[in-house]
Amino acid sequence: MIFLTIGTQGPFDRLVLAVDAWCKTKGRGAEIFGQIARPKPGCEPNHFDWVERLDPAEFNRRFAEASLIISHAGMGTIISALEAGKQIVVMPRRFDLGEHRNDHQIATVNQLSTRPGVFVARDETELGARIDQALAATRSAGPPKLSRFADPRFTSALRKLILQPDEQ
Amino acid sequence: MRLRPSWAGLKVTYVTTDAGLKSVLEQDAKDTGDEVAGFHAVVDANLNAKFQLLRQLLQLVAVFRRSRPDVVITTGAAPGYFAVRLGRLFGARTIWIDSIANADELSLSGKRLKNHADVWLTQWEHLERPEGPVFLGSVI
Numbered sequence: 001m002i003f004l005t006i007g008t009q010g011p012f013d014r015l016v017l018a019v020d021a022w023c024k025t026k027g028r029g030a031e032i033f034g035q036i037a038r039p040k041p042g043c044e045p046n047h048f049d050w051v052e053r054l055d056p057a058e059f060n061r062r063f064a065e066a067s068l069i070i071s072h073a074g075m076g077t078i079i080s081a082l083e084a085g086k087q088i089v090v091m092p093r094r095f096d097l098g099e100h101r102n103d104h105q106i107a108t109v110n111q112l113s114t115r116p117g118v119f120v121a122r123d124e125t126e127l128g129a130r131i132d133q134a135l136a137a138t139r140s141a142g143p144p145k146l147s148r149f150a151d152p153r154f155t156s157a158l159r160k161l162i163l164q165p166d167e168q
Numbered sequence: 169m170r171l172r173p174s175w176a177g178l179k180v181t182y183v184t185t186d187a188g189l190k191s192v193l194e195q196d197a198k199d200t201g202d203e204v205a206g207f208h209a210v211v212d213a214n215l216n217a218k219f220q221l222l223r224q225l226l227q228l229v230a231v232f233r234r235s236r237p238d239v240v241i242t243t244g245a246a247p248g249y250f251a252v253r254l255g256r257l258f259g260a261r262t263i264w265i266d267s268i269a270n271a272d273e274l275s276l277s278g279k280r281l282k283n284h285a286d287v288w289l290t291q292w293e294h295l296e297r298p299e300g301p302v303f304l305g306s307v308i
Binding site (some may be wrong): 008055056057059074075079082101102103104105106107108110111143146148150151152153154155156157158159160161 | 170172173174175178186187188191212214215216224239241263265267268269271272273275276283287289291293304305307308
């Protein structure tokens, strides 16, 4: 299965419609399930199953079962995919289109575009090709799993700051 | 959540806008045998939702009055901003770790906290500046 999630920041119709178009072209809509918060009327997908909201347990189950994740470029979802060793296709929300409060998701994809397992579609025109590439990649071993916790050098430095106040 | 080893074994209260996190913490307690961490869900809010912001602030005041933290540690955004400002008022040490999602510039709330947080960190090395923020590492 492929799991599509657009996060909870409101609609992201560009991504949803691009995934829908990909399903129509490839005839693979049956493989996709989406969690799509508040699509604009007329922007609901026609070629795959979706719901507006999953409870956290159900979300985690869908996520775990998926062989590929498609998502907005939210760090939470990207980190979850990396922790699970799954390929992820991401497309950034844009401020000028009212998709987010600023363009930080564009900064995110600029930084992560070379990371193994992360397939960046800069916009809807690139999405289909990235899904195809990511699907091809899922046939071989997934990207290395990110460990459950941050780099111990960072967490131990933080622990020091928590336990031993200095004059910073 | 990926920074948990930093406060392992300490008495912790989590405050989040994501109520689903509670089950993760309960599982965590089962796995480690530690007591379940304190947990409060507050409403999500941002600068475009002023009424929600006010509600969120009041919820946070209630959490602070109950838990009286020694240290406040946050990655933002609106609730994190309030937590640092309230942390000061309640005499806590405050640690701001600007969210990993801000790779081009510090978040709006992060910039505004320069003179309010005791420790002011970015998770991107290229955003580190001599006058702060400091880079010590990132969640990934």
